[in-house]
Amino acid sequence: MTIVQRIPQSLIWEEERLRILDQTLLPTEINYFYATTLVNVRDAIKKLQVRGAPAIGIAAGYGLYLGVNEIDCANLEDFHEKARQLADELIRARPTAVNLAWAIERIINNSKLARTVNEAKLIILEEAIKIHLEDESICKTIGENALSILKDGQKVLTHCNAGSIATSRYGTALAPLHLAKEKGWTISAYATETRPVFQGARLTSWELQQNGVPVTLLTDNMVGYLLQHHGIDAVIVGADRISANGDTANKIGTLQLAILANYYQVPFYVAAPLSTIDLSIETGDEIVIEQRDSREVTHIGEIQIAPTDINVLNPAFDVTPSNLITAIITEKGIVSENFKETFVKWGNEN
Ligand SMILES: CSC[C@@H](O)[C@@H](O)C(=O)COP(=O)(O)O
Secondary structure, eight states: OOHHHHSOOSEEEETTEEEEEOTTSTTTOOOEEEEOSHHHHHHHHHTTSSOSHHHHHHHHHHHHHHHHTTOOOOOHHHHHHHHHHHHHHHHTTOSSOHHHHHHHHHHHHHHTTOSSHHHHHHHHHHHHHHHHHHHHHHHHHHHHHHHTTOOTTOEEEEOSOOBGGGSSSSBSSSHHHHHHHHHTOOOEEEEEOOTTTTIIIIIIHHHHHHTTOOEEEEOGGGHHHHHHHSOOOEEEEOOSEEETTOOEEEETTHHHHHHHHHHTTOOEEEEOOGGGEETTOSSGGGOOOOBOOTHHHHEETTEEOSOTTOOOOOBSEEEEOGGGOSEEEOSSOEEOSOHHHHHHHHHHHO
């Protein structure tokens, strides 16, 4: 059985509604719900029911269609103005992952080619479906490229969940692990639990286990010990936004992994599609970091683990400077220096 059967898809477009796998309930419940409006999709993105940079871009595309489909006007200019407002509402749902804005802008730009409102609505849906379908082959290629620098029998550390359920399929950082399994290789994964909302414990360890990839779970503060004692061959993480110079925003805690990997001379790889590269910003200093509700830190589910009214810091992402990154693995290839030059070249080839 391949990955196609083993891991449920996180997003399924069914005619006029989006079926979403509720990632907040995993791994104990595999539960889908239907989003039939833009607000349903926006809220699902905010609540992390759908999460992971490529997946929120895909979901937002369908969300935009659900929103514009309700616009009742025949004038194309008025339609575009209203569509823009809806697009901005979706983009505001989560500010750090650029795939959201990237998908929305791509769809909006294409809709400008329409001659009628109905045609514009159709283009918006078609482009959303195209982005969804393209993502699967992009992720597969990222996985193949990543696998070309790994070997059978190696041990890989990952953080958060940059897997199949965070994308159309395969994932980015987890794609080589899934593909290694299909090839009959044994690459063992180590997954950090990823506080505060446990994407590693709840999602990555579950997703890899579903596909029969050997996986060991550890808490975030065990990474130093792991790298010191367990002969880890590589660290692979995903990304939410990569600036022109290669600085990479990813799930909070990625930076400390990169610093530790650097100290222990373990290669530190970022796996991401070109849609995660934001050439409009030069460095990671310009990346807006989403700050989330303090309850994610003070509570685990319904259980309060900290004093009432305690001051809390809850940035959802941090930025790893490119000098700590051994290479960035994309669908176009692998780059380890002169990031901007290569990103621009790849962008022009697309
Ligand atoms: C292929 S997913 C890449 C990133 O989006 C992932 O590593 C990550 O940081 C996800 O954060 P999340 O807050 O769970 O959406």
